[in-house]
Structures are given as C-alpha cells and as structure tokens.
Amino acid sequence: xxxxxxxxxxxxxxxRDLTIQYRTDNGVVHAVGGLNLQLGRGESxxxxxxxxxxxxxxxxxxxGLIPSPPGVVTSGQIFFEGEDLLTKSETEMRDVRGGKIAMxxxxxxxxxxxxxxxxxxxxxxxxxHRNVSDAESxxxxxxxxxLVGIRRERMHDYPHQFSGGMKQxxxxxxxxxxxxxxxxxxxxxxxxxxxxxxxxxxxxxRLKIQFNASMILITHDLGIVADICDKVAIMYAGRVxxxxxxxxxxxxxxxxxxxxxxxxxxxxxEDREELAVIPGLMPDPMDLPTGCTFHPRCEMAVEDxxxxxxEMAELEPGHFVACPVRARMLGAAQGR
Amino acid sequence: MTNVNMEMIPETTGRKRRGPxxxxxxxxxxxxxxxxxxxxxxxxxxxxxxxxxxxPYPYQKQHLQHMFEGPSAEFWLGTDEFGRDILSRxxxxxxxxxxxxxxAVGIALFVGGMLGAVAGYYGGRIxxxxxxxxxxxxxxxxxxxxxxxxxxxxxGLFNMMIAVGISAVPNYARxxxxxxxxxxxxxxxxxxxxxxxxxxRIILKHIIPNSMAPIIVQSTLGVASAILNAxxxxxxxxxxxxxxxxxxAMLSGGRQYIRDFPHLTLYPGLAIMVTILALNFLGDGLRxxxxxxxxx
Numbered sequence: 001x002x003x004x005x006x007x008x009x010x011x012x013x014x015x016r017d018l019t020i021q022y023r024t025d026n027g028v029v030h031a032v033g034g035l036n037l038q039l040g041r042g043e044s045x046x047x048x049x050x051x052x053x054x055x056x057x058x059x060x061x062x063x064g065l066i067p068s069p070p071g072v073v074t075s076g077q078i079f080f081e082g083e084d085l086l087t088k089s090e091t092e093m094r095d096v097r098g099g100k101i102a103m104x105x106x107x108x109x110x111x112x113x114x115x116x117x118x119x120x121x122x123x124x125x126x127x128x129h130r131n132v133s134d135a136e137s138x139x140x141x142x143x144x145x146x147l148v149g150i151r152r153e154r155m156h157d158y159p160h161q162f163s164g165g166m167k168q169x170x171x172x173x174x175x176x177x178x179x180x181x182x183x184x185x186x187x188x189x190x191x192x193x194x195x196x197x198x199x200x201x202x203x204x205x206r207l208k209i210q211f212n213a214s215m216i217l218i219t220h221d222l223g224i225v226a227d228i229c230d231k232v233a234i235m236y237a238g239r240v241x242x243x244x245x246x247x248x249x250x251x252x253x254x255x256x257x258x259x260x261x262x263x264x265x266x267x268x269x270e271d272r273e274e275l276a277v278i279p280g281l282m283p284d285p286m287d288l289p290t291g292c293t294f295h296p297r298c299e300m301a302v303e304d305x306x307x308x309x310x311e312m313a314e315l316e317p318g319h320f321v322a323c324p325v326r327a328r329m330l331g332a333a334q335g336r
Numbered sequence: 337m338t339n340v341n342m343e344m345i346p347e348t349t350g351r352k353r354r355g356p357x358x359x360x361x362x363x364x365x366x367x368x369x370x371x372x373x374x375x376x377x378x379x380x381x382x383x384x385x386x387x388x389x390x391x392p393y394p395y396q397k398q399h400l401q402h403m404f405e406g407p408s409a410e411f412w413l414g415t416d417e418f419g420r421d422i423l424s425r426x427x428x429x430x431x432x433x434x435x436x437x438x439x440a441v442g443i444a445l446f447v448g449g450m451l452g453a454v455a456g457y458y459g460g461r462i463x464x465x466x467x468x469x470x471x472x473x474x475x476x477x478x479x480x481x482x483x484x485x486x487x488x489x490x491x492g493l494f495n496m497m498i499a500v501g502i503s504a505v506p507n508y509a510r511x512x513x514x515x516x517x518x519x520x521x522x523x524x525x526x527x528x529x530x531x532x533x534x535x536x537r538i539i540l541k542h543i544i545p546n547s548m549a550p551i552i553v554q555s556t557l558g559v560a561s562a563i564l565n566a567x568x569x570x571x572x573x574x575x576x577x578x579x580x581x582x583x584x585a586m587l588s589g590g591r592q593y594i595r596d597f598p599h600l601t602l603y604p605g606l607a608i609m610v611t612i613l614a615l616n617f618l619g620d621g622l623r624x625x626x627x628x629x630x631x632x
Contacts, residue, residue, distance in 0.1 A: 063530055069460075098531035105530075110523040115545045124541070125531045174531065 011079070012182060012214050013039040013062070018076035020054070020061050020238075023069065027286040031057040033238040035076070036312060039182070039231075044208060044215040046225030046246070048261075049235030052282055055218045058235075059184045062216075063103055064093040081181065099129040102175035104185040108167035108192075112159040118145070118170045119155035122177050129178040144173040148203060165196035172204060176211055183208065183215045189224065201227060222265060226250060234258045237283055237293040243312070244319040254321040254330070256298045292323070300325050363625040370621020376614035384431040391424035396579040404597045414599045416590065422599070425581035426607050432582045433611065436497055436566040437559040443501030444562075445555055448508025453539050455509065456516030467513065470506040478503045482565050486574040496575045500565045504558060511554050515547030549626035556619035560612045567608055583608050 015037040022029040032054040039045050047055050060066050062078055064085060078085040085096065097103075105111040113121060122141035126132060132140065142152045148169040150162075159167055168188065175183060185204065189197040205228050208215050217229055225232055225246065232249045234242040234257065242255040253259050260278035280297035283289055289296050295305035302325055310322040315330050364370050383390055392412070393399075399411075399419035406414045413422040455466040473481065486499035519525065520543065528542050567584025569575040576582035578589070583604045590600030 065526065065529055094532040094534060096532070097529070103527075103530040105523055105527055107523060111527040113524045113528070113542050113546065115548075116541075124528075124533070128532050171527070174527075 010040050011038055012041045012043075012081065013037070013216075014077075014079040015058075015062070016077045016079070018058070018061060018078060019074045020057050020066060020071060021074055022071050029285045030238055030288055031071075031285060032061065033288070035235075035238065035240055037233060037240060037243070039214055039216065041181075041214055042212060043231055044217060044229045046229035046232045047216055047218045047235060048220060048222060048225055048232060050220060050282055052285060053235040054238040055235055056186055057238075059103065059186050059216065059218055062182075062184065063097055063101060064088070064090075065097075095129070098125055098180070099178050100180055101182045101184065102178070102180040104168075104171055104175050104183065104188045106187040106190055108164055108171050111171055112167055114159055117156050117158055118162070122170070122174050125174050125177045140177070141173075144177050145170070147176075147207070148173045164192055165200060168192060168196075168200050169203065172200070172207065176207055176213070179211055180213060183213045184218070185215060186218045187220075188217070189221075190219075197224075204228065222250075222261065234261070237285065237288060239293065239322065240312070240320075241294065241322045242320065244316075244321075248316065248319045254315055254319065254326050255323050256300050256326070257294050260297075360622070360625045364621055367621040367624060369617040370625070373614040373617030373619075373621065376610060377618060380430050380611060380614075381434060383427050384434050387427045387431055391421075391427045393421040393424045395425045395428040395581050396420065397424075404593070404600075406597075406599060413603050414597075416586075416600050417593060422586075422603050425586060426583070426603060429581040429583045429586060429604070429607065430611075432493065432576055432580070433563045433566065433608075436493070436500060437563040437615075440497045440500035440504065440562040440566065441555050441558045443497065444504035444508050444558065445551070447502070448505040449512045449544075449551070451505070452509035452512030452514075453516050453544065456513035457520055457535065457539055457543065459517075463513075466509070470509045473503075474506040474510075478561075479565060479568060482569060483572070483574060486569050491574050491577055493576055493580075496566055496569055499569065499574075500562050503565070504562065507558070508551070508554065511550055512547065515550055516543050519543050519546045552626060553619055553623040556615060556622055560615035560619070563611060563615075564608070 015035060018032055018035045018037075019030075020032040022031055035054070035058060037045075037058075047058065049055050057066065057071075060071075061073060062080075062085065066073060073086060076086070080096070080101065085093070088096065112118070116124075119138055119141040122144050123134070123137040126137040126140050127134070130137070138155075142155045145155050146152050150166060150169055150173075154162075159170070162170065168191075172188075188204065189200055192200060201224060204215075207213075208228075215228075217225065219225060229246055232242075232244060232246050233240045234249075234255065236257050242249065242253065242258045244254075249258065250262075253262055257278070263276045264278060266272070266275055278297055283293055283296070289306070291304070291306045291308050292298070292301075292310050295301040298305065300323075305325065308324070310324050312320045312322045313324075313327050315321050315327055321327065364374070397420060399415060399421070401419065402411065402415050403417060403419040404415065405411055405419075408414070411421050411423070413426065416422055416425070451466050451470070455463040476484075482499045482503040485502055486496060489495035489499060516539075525538060525542060528538050533542075566575055567582070567587070570582040570584035571588040573588070576585055578585065586604040587601050587608075590597070590604070594601050
C-alpha cells in the first residue's frame with residue numbers, strides 16, 4: 001500500500017518500459033526489455049542479477065551513455081526529477097551527467113586517467129558543473145579527498161601512486177564532488193579485495209547519508225545489498241522479476257529465480273561437496289525464450305509460462321513479483 | 337587565497353615526486369646515444385640561434401681572392417666557389433634546417449594529429465573518409481608529393497615548410513588515429529563522459545595526453561626526415577633561394593666542383609648526416625624511455 005500511495009513527487013527516478021537493444025551484425029541483442037523501476041529520494045536500491053542480465057546497460061541508459069552504434073533505446077521513458085532524460089539533448093545531458101547523476105565504475109584501476117593528477121581529475125568534475133575558478137576547484141578537490149579519507153598532501157599524485165582501494169576512494173570523491181541527487185555504483189567493489197571492499201562500502205554508506213543522495217548499487221553480491229540497500233530489484237534477462245523492500249525480499253523471496261539465487265549462496269555452517277545451482281544457463285540474449293524468460297529453468301513452470309509474458313504484480317504490500325504462478329499460489333493460500 | 341593554502345602543505349618527505357617529463361629525462365640519461373643526440377641537437381640549436389654572433393663572417397660575404405680554398409686558420413672549413421666561408425654558411429644553414437625540421441613537423445603534427453584524433457574518436461563514416469584521403473596521399477611517395485606541392489607554391493622558406501609538412505601529414509594522422517583508437521575504449525574515457533565532459537574536452541584533455549608517447553617518438557624521427565626532405569627540395573632548386581645558405585642548396589652548388597674541391601660538398605653533407613643521426617639516436621632513446629614496459 002505504501003508503494004501505491006507514494007506521491008509522484010517523492011520519486012526521484014521512474015523508469016517505464018525501458019527497452020534497449022544492441023544491433024550487431026549477428027543479430028539483435030535484447031539487453032533490456034521492458035524494464036520498470038522506481039527509486040525514491042534518499043533511497044538506495046540494489047540492482048542484482050547475473051552477468052548479462054542488463055544491469056550495466058540499464059545504468060548506462062540512465063546516464064545516456066549507451067554506446068551507439070550498436071546500442072539503441074527502442075522504447076520507454078526515464079523520468080528523473082519529473083523530466084524524461086531520453087528526450088533531452090546531448091548538451092542538456094552533459095549537465096545531468098556528473099551534476100545530477102554520477103557514476104562509479106567497476107574497476108578503479110582503469111577508470112582514472114593515468115596521466116592526470118587526481119586533484120585535477122576531481123577538479124575537472126567541479127569545473128564542469130560549478131561556476132568556480134581553477135584554483136578554487138583545486139581546493140575543493142582537496143576537500144573531497146579528505147572527505148574520502150585521503151590525506152590532502154597526496155592530491156598532486158598520479159593514479160599509479162595509489163592502491164586500488166584508494167583509487168576507488170578517488171573515484172567516489174569525483175562522483176560526489178558536485179553533490180549529485182543520484183549515485184549509480186556499478187559493481188564498485190568487484191575489483192577490490194574483501195577487506196578493502198568493506199572499507200569502501202562503509203565509506204559509501206556514510207557519504208550517501210551525508211550527501212543525502214539516492215543510490216543504485218549494481219552488484220551480484222547479495223551480501224553487499226543486505227549491507228547498504230533499502231530496496232532490492234532482482235533482474236533476469238533484461239527485466240526486473242522481483243522488487244521489494246530489502247527485509248521482505250531476504251526473509252521471504254517470492255520469485256522462483258530469487259529463491260534459486262538465495263539457495264545458491266553457500267552457507268558457512270553447512271558442509272556440502274557441491275554448490276547448489278539453478279539448473280540451465282542464462283538464455284542467449286539474441287534469442288530469448290517466449291513468455292517468461294525464466295521458464296525453461298524454472299521448477300514451478302506451467303504450460304502458460306511459455307506463452308504469457310508475466311507482468312509485475314503486487315503480491316504483498318510493496319513486494320512486486322513477475323510470476324503469475326506464484327501469485328496464484330499465494331492467492332490460494334490467502335483465500336483459504 | 338587558495339594558493340596560500342597550497343603552500344602551507346608541507347612537501348612529503350623522502351618520496352620521489354617526479355612529473356612525467358622529469359621521469360622521461362631521468363630514463364633518457366641512461367642511454368648514452370640518446371644523450372649524444374640531445375647534446376648535438378641542443379648545440380645546433382645554440383649555433384642557429386646565435387649565428388649572428390658565432391659565425392666568423394656574414395654568410396653572403398665573398399672573398400674573391402680566396403676562392404676554393406681548403407681549410408685554413410682564416411677559413412676553418414675552407415671557402416666555396418665565390419670565396420664565401422663554408423663554416424659561416426653551415427652555421428646559418430643550421431637555422432634554416434632546424435626551422436624547417438621543427439616547423440614542418442609542427443604543421444604535419446597539428447593537421448595530421450587533428451585529423452587522426454577525429455577519425456579515431458568518432459570512427460564510422462568520418463573515419464573512413466579521412467583515412468581514405470590519407471591513403472591516397474600515402475600512395476604518392478613523400479618526396480614526390482613534397483616536390484609537387486613546392487612546385488605549385490613556388491620556392492621560398494615558408495612554402496618549403498608547408499610542402500614538407502603537408503607531405504608528412506598522413507603519417508601522423510595514422511599514428512594518432514591508432515593510439516586514439518586504443519585509448520578510446522578505456523574505462524576512464526567512459527568515466528570522463530559520465531561526468532559530463534564534451535567530446536572536444538575528452539579528445540584534448542584525456543585522449544591526446546595519453547597518446548603522447550608514440551607521437552613524441554615519431555615527431556623526433558620526423559624532424560630528421562623533414563630536414564632531409566627540405567635539403568632534397570633545396571638541392572633541386574625548389575627550396576631556399578641563393579644566396580641564403582641551406583645545407584641541401586650548398587650540396588647542390590658544390591656538386592659541379594666535387595672532383596677538384598670535395599670540401600664544398602663534404603661539410604654540408606657531414607652536417608646533414610650528423611644532424612639526422614643525432615635526431616634518430618634521440619628518437620630511439622625517447623622510444624625506450626617512454627615505453628612503460630621497459631621500466632627498470
């Protein structure tokens with residue numbers, strides 16, 4: 001109910017029916033197909049899915065950075081602060097990028113320019129979006145570095161003089177330098193080792209609150225999501241299959257795919273020879289199954305699953321699932 | 337006020353803080369041949385700049401009672417067919433040669449670099465059109481192209497620079513395009529786009545600085561070939577006009593007397609050779625110094 005009553009103005013980001021394809025010589029890759037996603041102000045959303053589920057493409061779509069050719073946004077709207085980003089011109093998008101929506105990339109080793117000192121790279125962001133002098137932007141860059149826990153005297157160093165975790169801190173400093181309303185973090189800790197991961201996540205959590213930003217965290221690590229996010233969206237083959245409050249999703253996942261995902265997470269206390277897996281492979285994005293894209297791998301699949309494309313339905317307050325079979329099961333249980 | 341803040345920060349102690357340029361110079365010092373090249377080029381530049389003071393005689397001054405003289409205390413490298421001091425003429429000639437070398441490469445680098453960067457960054461049809469035009473230019477031998485352009489523009493120092501420069505444009509376009517292509521796909525370019533940088537800014541601030549290494553090497557070697565090309569043009573009379581001394585023109589002038597008075601051609605020839613050799617040594621040394629894989 002809370003979801004349905006939510007005022008339109010509370011929504012920072014509202015993606016409707018977004019479809020993105022990559023048109024290659026070998027065929028059309030359906031990277032994102034009819035994706036719907038909402039994000040409120042100050043919320044953090046975990047976007048979880050396997051490699052190739054379309055998580056990064058969705059993020060690039062929001063930024064207007066789909067490599068084109070071959071990428072094409074074929075339909076949909078992306079409302080950000082009430083304005084459709086897809087209708088904006090390239091010049092207008094340049095103000096949005098960095099200024100209103102900032103992105104943290106996966107690999108800090110390669111997402112910094114190797115021949116520019118880090119203060120210059122942070123200052124570049126500031127200079128592009130704020131009306132400040134060169135010297136002021138450098139001072140602000142130093143402030144940002146201190147904010148992410150890097151000593152100010154290192155501001156004139158080159159990226160290769162930093163460790164991986166520190167580079168990711170610099171990347172975070174760049175992303176937050178212009179106080180963006182939305183932060184998209186694309187697997188920000190995948191390239192880091194586990195102890196550094198924890199530090200970087202802690203930092204992101206703290207700064208997100210301090211800057212009062214919303215965040216989309218793209219990951220395939222359910223543990224990270226549990227740590228930082230309020231809401232979780234599970235993606236499969238270019239669509240959101242389940243969207244819910246973190247607590248609801250972790251305590252009783254409803255979609256068969258989500259259940260499969262949780263079952264695949266190895267348990268420390270359990271002694272097993274083999275890991276539990278979901279049978280089958282991710283479908284070929286050039287040749288998606290008809291109906292529900294998950295039905296060939298689904299244990300609960302019925303005949304209709306191959307024919308009808310499931311719509312998202314609110315099975316519990318705030319808990320949306322794209323699976324009619326589960327909906328019926330739950331309805332039967334409630335009607336009893 | 338911000339500067340004050342910066343100055344108050346104590347320099348980190350002990351750690352080596354070298355910019356990229358200092359780093360390259362440091363590594364260049366380890367190669368004796370490259371240092372030799374650098375010293376020769378700097379020496380030539382010094383001679384060229386202070387030619388008015390350093391040359392014993394004005395370059396056009398004719399000593400008609402000293403024609404075809406060999407080296408002596410008065411004329412260190414002898415005199416030519418008009419009794420002009422060869423050493424003085426070589427020193428003034430260095431001016432032309434270095435100017436032509438560097439400015440022609442500058443023209444080629446600017447034009448070729450821009451074309452190559454645009455072609456590499458945008459790709460697709462723009463890339464195809466630019467690079468096919470470059471291919472057409474490349475199919476004409478460089479010297480022939482320079483001769484054609486020089487003939488069309490007429491003789492003279494400035495026209496020679498343009499001729500030599502334009503004929504070298506395709507080389508630079510290709511090199512710049514190649515390195516832009518390899519850097520364009522890197523994640524930090526995407527990151528730069530995600531902070532709202534424009535295409536021009538990305539090319540100028542992110543791509544070009546990262547593709548400098550091969551460009552610097554090629555330019556150094558290119559100065560050598562530009563000097564050689566310019567000497568060739570002057571040799572056939574399309575370059576600098578007499579009486580101004582150009583090494584190629586001096587070779588050309590002394591050619592008729594080569595059997596009886598070889599020193600007329602020997603010294604300009606040597607000057608060209610040493611300069612080219614020095615530039616090549618420097619270019620090779622720079623290539624090693626700029627190659628991060630050879631870091632020791």
